[in-house]
Amino acid sequence: MKLNHASLIKSLFITILLFFSTGLAAASGPEQMEGFLKNLESLEAHFEQSVLVPDQTIIRSEGVFYLKRPGMFRWDYAQPEGQQIVADGRQIWLYDPELEQVSVQSESSALSGTPAMLLTSGEPVEKAFQVFDLGVRQEMAWVELIPRDQESQFTRIHLAFTDNELRQMEMADKFGQLTRFRFYDIRQNPKLDDWFFRFERPENVDIYNQ
Numbered sequence: 001m002k003l004n005h006a007s008l009i010k011s012l013f014i015t016i017l018l019f020f021s022t023g024l025a026a027a028s029g030p031e032q033m034e035g036f037l038k039n040l041e042s043l044e045a046h047f048e049q050s051v052l053v054p055d056q057t058i059i060r061s062e063g064v065f066y067l068k069r070p071g072m073f074r075w076d077y078a079q080p081e082g083q084q085i086v087a088d089g090r091q092i093w094l095y096d097p098e099l100e101q102v103s104v105q106s107e108s109s110a111l112s113g114t115p116a117m118l119l120t121s122g123e124p125v126e127k128a129f130q131v132f133d134l135g136v137r138q139e140m141a142w143v144e145l146i147p148r149d150q151e152s153q154f155t156r157i158h159l160a161f162t163d164n165e166l167r168q169m170e171m172a173d174k175f176g177q178l179t180r181f182r183f184y185d186i187r188q189n190p191k192l193d194d195w196f197f198r199f200e201r202p203e204n205v206d207i208y209n210q
Helices: 005-026 029-038 115-121
Strands: 042-052 058-068 072-079 084-088 091-096 101-106 129-137 140-147 154-162 165-173 178-188 206-209
Touching (some): 029 140, 072 115, 115 154
Parallel strands (some): 101 206
Antiparallel strands (some): 042 178, 058 072, 072 084, 165 178
C-alpha cells in the first residue's frame, strides 16, 4: 500500500520527534554531570539555601558562591548577613560575625565525602561516590551520589543539571537534616585570582582550630 502525502508527512514528523527525544534522553544526569565537571575551572553563582531540620523548621539564607580549581571556594552569605566560608586550598575558614569567632580546619579532612570535594578536586566522581541516574524531574536531569567514605557526614547527595549546568543540589546528613541549594545567575569559568580565596581575619575575633 502506498503512503499518501499526509501519511508520509506524519511518518516523517514522528521520526523527527523520536530522533530529538532520543537525543534528549541520551543526556542523562550522570552524562551531564560529567560534562559539567570536565569543563569546570571556576564558577560564580548566586544561591538560595534552605535547611530542613528534624523538627521541620526551615532555615533560609542566600548569597554568592565562588569556586576555583583546585581546592578553592568561597560562600558569601547576604542573609544571615556577613557569614562567610572560605577554602584557600589548605584550610577552611568559617566566620560567624554574630558570635565574633572563626573556626578553621584542614581542608583535606573536612571535605571528604562532600559536594565541595566533588566540585573542587577534579578527581573522578566514582572514586569517592557511588553514582545513580535518577532520571528527569522538574525538567532537570538528576543524579544521586552515595559517599564511599563511611565517615562522611552525608548519607546522600542529589544534583540536578540543565544543559550541563548545575542548577540544584540537595544533601541529607546523618542527623536527619536536609539542605537544598538553588543556583542562578551562573557564570562558568570566570577569571578569579587566588588572593580572592584568602581569608582575612577581622579584628577582635577569636579563632578556634578544629
